[in-house]
Amino acid sequence: MRDERLFPLFQPVDKLPGIGPKLKPVFERLVDGETVWDLLLHLPEKWLDRRVRDSFQDLVSGEVSTVRGEVMSYKAPYSDRAPHRIQLFDGSGFLTLTYFRADPRWLQGQFPIGKERIVSGLVSEFQGERQMSHPDHVVDPTRGEPPPPVEPIYRLTAGLTNKRVHSAMTAALELVPEDLPEWLGSDLVAAQQWPGFKAALSGLHTPDAYDPDAFELARRRLSYDEALAREIIFAFARESRTRRTAPPLEGPNDPLNALSARLPYKLTSAQRRAVREIADDVARPHPMRRMLQGDVGAGKTLVAVMAALKAVSSGYQAAFMAPTEVLARQQFETVAGLLAPLGHEVAILTGREKGPKRESTLMGLADGSIHVAVGTQALFQESVSFRNLGLIVVDEQHRFGVADRMRLIEKASAPHMLVMSATPIPRTLAQAVHGDLDISVLDEKPAGRQPIETRAIPDTRIEDVVEAIGRAIDRGERVFWVCPRVDSDEDDSSAVARAAALEDWLGQKVGLVHGRLRGDQKDEALEAFRRGDTKVLVATTVIEVGVDVPDATVMVIERAEGFGLAQLHQLRGRVGRGDRKSYCILLYRPPLGEIAHKRLETLRETEDGFAIAEADFKLRGPGDVLGVRQSGAVDYRIVDLQADADLIEIARKDARYAIETDPGLTSDRGQALSILRELLSPLVRQRE
Template sequence: MRDERLFSLFEPIDSLTGIGPKLKPVFERLVDGEHVWDLLLHLPDRWLDRRVKASFEELVPGEVATVQGEVHAYKAPYTDRAPHRIQLFDGTGFLTLTFFRADPRWLQGQFPIGKERIVSGLITDYQGERQMSHPDYVLDPVKSERPPAVEPIYRLTAGLTNKRVHNAALAALEHVPDDLPEWLGNDLLTDRKWPAFKAALQGLHAPQSFDEDAFALCKERLAYDEALARETVFAFARLARAQKDAPALVSSIEALNRVATSLPYKMTSAQIRAVKDVSGDLAEAHPMRRMLQGDVGSGKTLVATLAAVKAVSAGYQAAFMAPTEVLARQQYENIAALLGPLGYEVAALTGRDRGTAREGTLMGLADGSIQIVAGTQALFQEGVRFNKLGLIVVDEQHRFGVMDRMRLASKAAAPHMLVMSATPIPRTLAQAVHGDLDISILDEKPPGRQPIETRVIADTRLDEVVDAVGRAMARDERVFWVCPRVDADDDDASAVQRAAMLQDWLKAPVGLVHGRLRGEEKDEALEAFRSGKTRILVATTVIEVGVDVPDATIMVIERAEGFGLAQLHQLRGRVGRGTRKSYCLLLYRPPIGDLARERLETLRRTEDGFEIAEADFRLRGPGDLLGVRQSGAVDYRVLDLAEHADLIPVARTDARYAIERDPGLTGERGQALSLLRELLSPLVREGK
């Protein structure tokens, strides 16, 4: 039940004066909601200083300004396309007001010669003359008329003016209760110089003076409120998990050592740290929820495999879930190659399995003889039964929905869960996205991984690139060729057209894979490329994660300037997995802009996925980072991750401390935090 003190904020948006049946859907579309509170969360993008300047001499072209002057002259247009001109004089100079297609009688009534007028609008320069076209305000100072000292400017949609949205926001402010308790600590308010909650809303929607520092503090206060609301929900999730019983997977270190000593290489320090993190979690009697985040080729699968060994050694089974059959089969092959010789029973289960083979796998899972299984969503189908499932590993976790993970978790009472992501994202963004998970980061590459030489090439040199591809194929190497779209009649950089061209040019079979193919067709094309039946694979970005082909040495990406850095880095990671020198060729269509050039140069300069992610975050913001949008990181209403990222760890500490002191939120601050959660956490309002 919603607290009655919030009832007024959750009234329908058309309860506000001036919003009738016609405007109701327009406002709802603008604010992405249907309540008064949603309108208040639609904060201004900027504020205009409408204070009257002392003289025309202060006017700067390109800025909005408010001035007062005497009407000096009126000039009628000399052609239909020319504007009416009104000349104002303030003793220091002239300002010309221009009006196109205006009624001359209205103009002369508004601007009588010799009378003072206040005007406000955008200042421009025309042939060395200061001008203002169609002023936003025309006021008579004799009548004590003044524009607002500061005017909030909102993002709009068709059918709404800024004035109408502002008036609606002013009406919405009247619905904010005066008796809401303060949910922030006094120390934080004092240190940060933040206003109270209602004062922050008023300071943004109805400021009394133009003060950019005050606007920033008001927004920062509300951004922290939003971070705290979400972190409180995450803190509760952790608390609930800590109170849930799970099998403590305790086993001797011998099993892990047997696997480690069988490796043909030495584990990295990052892998060893991650194994310790996971082992510690598995030994606890409550469910592990940990994310293993690592760059392409950082060795996540080995860490997950050692976690599976720990589960099996404690008498339980482990299940690996991948988003596609090819990735699941690939995972199965890697795990079986490592653990099979040591006596572990490893199996695969995907939609491709039929008949006797499938029945044998199902029986082995049910009786426990199969200890580790790698599969797709087929793992959580109704007919699949586990004997004693203790650990779930979800690979490329952003490709699965929450319900997919829950269905697999339902195969056991309270299994431990490890999710893996090959998408490096900035640490602060990872906290925002995965706030309910513990995070282990693999920031080193195992020894032996080949560096990839990245070159940025104009597509006018396409013939040279194709010749280089032909030479690589003659050396029995394999080549990925990525196109930005599937098919377009007028674009030879589309996958279908490029595959046909390459087949004709190279006189060799060319594989083709894209999102319009059926699952089986994609798998067949990828398998043909892995096995060497085809040595060049033309694809869209469907191959950006997980496909492991050690003989692939060249990655060509056409129209690379149109891709995000994170996506380019993922695609580049498909090569350099064997012992041969590998290349990534970024083809661009000139000319390109400065931003696109900076992205390509960043990729050419470094292979560090986390450095690349930071650059992508800085250049493009969080919304475009691979996998982030699906996970909900960008559904903040106030908090700007690029601007307010430092608030998230503060809010996390604050929330955990509050929940530890008052788990039931029954105290004075706890009750206030409950109100905040209702207001600003979509996880609560949507019942997640």
């Protein structure tokens, strides 16, 4: 039950004065929510210093300032395009106020000669003189108060002004209870010099003074509240799993050693470490939830196969789920190639399997004669049942929703789960995103991998690039060519136009894959490229993840300046998978902006996905590093993942200690944390 003190905060936003039926949907759109509390979480983007300056000499062009001066003159415009000009003097110098298309009688009433006025607005410079165009505030000091010393500025949407939003915030703050208990430890609050919860909200929405340090302390306080609420959810998820029973997978290590002995290469130390971490997890009688995070080509699938072999050798089945049929078939070939020689039955199940073959697979899964299943979402359809599913491996996990994973988990009582991601994430971000998962990182590449030579080339040299890929084709190699969009009448860098042009230039059929094609059409084009029926594949970013073509040695990315670093790195990872020298050509349209230049330069300098992710994090922020917001990774409303990294780690330890010492949250602090969870846990997507 929700604490009754919070009821006013969870009222609809139109319960606030001044928000009627017409404004209600506008406010809801602005704050991406429906309640008063959603509104209060819409924090100001900045604060304007409206304190009255001592002198015109203090004014800086480009800044908002407030000054006091005597009206010296008024000049009417000499044409319709010229402004009205009012000159103020404060003893130190002059400031010109300009108004375009204003009523001269109104202006003369506002600015009588010889009278003092307080004005506030953006200062600029024109022909060597300071001026202020259309001041935000004009005050007669004998009749009114100067503007508030500080003005919060909010992100707005059509139909709302900053003044209206601030008025609503002021009313909303009145509904925040005064008697909420403090859920943070007193030592932490004192060490960080943080205000209380309501004081922090008030200090951001209705500050008494312009104090950037105070604003940051208040923001950090609320950021920690949000981080702690999220970590409480994660800590509960972990604690809940310890109360669920999973089959301990304690089979012998001999099969793993046999598989290792058959490999033509040695596992990297990172792979061996990940295999040990997974083996330790699955040997416990509680369900494993572990993420295997690795750069492109780091050998995640082999580690997952080792985990599956551990399950099978313990008498259980394993299931691999991939997001597309092409990736599922690639994964099936790899898994079957490794496990079938050891005597294990591996089957594939996708939408393409029909008739007797499908029935045979379903029977084999149900009676246990099929040890490992590889497939798409077809694996969790109602007709599919496993005899004793012990391990689930989810590839490219961010492309599945929680509901998808839950439906597969329901195929067993409490299976272990390993999720894999080829998107390197900075450690700080990984902790914030996957706080409910243990994480294994593959930060090495297998021996023998050829480095990929990366070159940035202006698109004025596109003919040279086409000649180069023609030579690669003559050597029996294959080429990816990635375009930023599917089709455009105004831009020849679209996939459809580029495929047609390349067919003309190269004199041979060119494959084409993009998001508007049906699934079977995409699969057919990718398979033709893998088989070598087509030597060049033009595509959009649908081929960003998982497509494995060892004979592909050239990746051309057109309009590369428009892609993010992480995405460019993922695309580059489609080549360099065989034993031949590989190249990535970044075709850009000059001139390059500063950030685009840094992006391409970073990619040229390193193939380390984690270093690239750190650089991308700094350049673009967490949402773009991950590439997909639907992953649930960046649903913070207050926390700044770059500025508040230290808070996340403190909150994690704080939450785990709180749940370990008070699992029911029944103590005084536990009850306060329950209130915090009610306030901020709706912002955290629930995990399985």
